Amino acid sequence: MTVTDAPGAAASGDPTPGVRIDEHAGAVLAEHAAWNEEHRRLSEHSLSALRDSGALRLLVPERVGGDELTLADMVANVREAALYDGAAAWVLMVLVGHSWMLGSMSEDLQDEVYGADLDTIVPGSLAPVGSATECEGGWLVDGRWPFTSGAVWGDWFLLGSQVLEPGERPRLIHVVMPRSDIEVDDNWYAIGLRGTGSCDVTAEQAFVPTHRMLDSGELLGARSPWSARHRTSLYHTPVLPGLAVHVAATALGLARAGLDDAADRFGVQDDRYMGTAKSRRPGLHMRLAEANAEVRSAEMLIDDTIGLLRRAAEGDDSKALRAHAKYQGSYAIELCRRALDRVTTAAGGRAVFDGSRLQQAFRDVTMASQHQVADLDTVGEAYGRTRLGMDPGPHPL
Structure with a gap:
């Protein structure tokens, strides 16, 4: 049972241009997810699946042979990977994010890093x-x-x-x-x-x-002299609001995977004390409905934020726009966390064991929400100040 169907959402095998994580890559990620969890790192098989898919090249500069695609392509691939394994999606997100940032550094460095291998790993x-x-x-x-x-x-x-x-x-x-x-x-x-x-x-x-x-000011503020030496405006994108979208992409995929697992559980479990099917509980219906709306809202916020960042990269940049974009990306992460918290609370004792996709997605999105870009207190203050016509304050944007 799938409860997170969404217009424009990429499914496994989706032929949309820019989507590299197909059913084959996803199957490998899913097969080795438990090993990754146990050994606290990605297996060679998982890393090879990411490499072989071409997803590591998404934001590598075209001038060195990379794809130089868009943040929307990054979101689609990271979200898709998270349906199979949150750890693999997170590492993919980090590596793609760093290749994006290296596009703002010197051409000598880009040639040195990517000259021998476009899939080089840059944690x-x-x-x-x-x-x-x-x-x-x-x-x-x-x-x-x-x-x-x-x-x-x-x-x-x-x-x-x-x-x-x-x-x-x-x-x-x-x-x-x-x-x-x-x-x-x-x-x-x-x-x-x-x-x-x-x-x-x-x-x-x-x-x-x-x-x-x-x-750091040139790198994070999209002011590098090297950023303009590319075919696209990708490397003019402000880094910190952009990173909020990167993390949100992982949270979005985790939330969708967790909600689907919750719906499957609710559809077959019985209440052992009441002797009735859990699927007949109105409370569960409402939890699923609200959680699904939160995930859909997160997806729309991410899409809107990508539009804001595109404006900034093309020259319509300001502190207010950056605060707006960073807050929306951060709030999308929070919405995904709330959605999984909402359904995990109602999933019952059988959902808490290792091996439960819902349990793992809940833990993973909880961890993702601790990232600095998801600090709603600081970024919320910055965005709120701009809504009142004030300077956003000292918060990094």
Whole structure:
């Protein structure tokens, strides 16, 4: 039973241009989802399915041989992958997001990263928790970066750092480092998205040449001089509101998978105390109806937000637009979390065991909702201020 049917929603095998996650790739992801969960990282089979599908190339710049498609294509593929395995969808979302950001960095870096392999794996951690010291020809970088999804498979790493200069505000930069400079700390034990391998990574006095660095303001603010050197305006898209859409795409797929599993359960379970079918309960009908409306609303918010970000990329940019876009993407994540919470509460004890798709989707979307871009308090304040004609304040947009 499918309760999340939606106009324009991609189903398995949908031939829509840009959709790479087909039934074959989905079957591989589903087959290895339990292994990923148990071993706390993606299996080689899952990673190969993503690679072989071509989904890793969605936002890789065309100038190096990538597809350079759109955020809508990213959403369609990540959403589809999440129907089969939330961990695989999350890692796909992260890797596609980082290839999108590398399009704003130097052409020498793009050639270096993608010259040998368009499907190269670039995990990372955007928070500026590393430290960088300028030296001849570049930077010496130290640090420990958490939440580096897909770290064990990384070929290159995109990492945030601070340049500490006495008496001044820290200068924030992002650097790209090869696997040879990185150590992976296998410390990923979490409530959800367990199969993502989102371990800490560390580096010690790693040399980063100048062409592998970009000021964070230029990268996150879509102000890089390299962004304009592409065929499309994709790399002019503001990164932080864009990342909210990336995370929302994963949450959307998880919510749809969880609601479908809940409907299947409600359709066959009996109330052991009342001796009647659960499917006859009016309360369940209302929960499913409201949860489905929340997921549909999230999908429409994501679509609308993509339109806002397209406007920004094409030049109609402002702090108010960015606050609007980031809030809508973040609120879409919250709607998906609420929808799964609503039906999980009514699913009964048999839904709580490992192996339950609903239980796993609930845990995964709960974890996804902890991402910084989903902090509704801060982004809500920023958007609310702009609705009153005020500056959005210090919140990163």
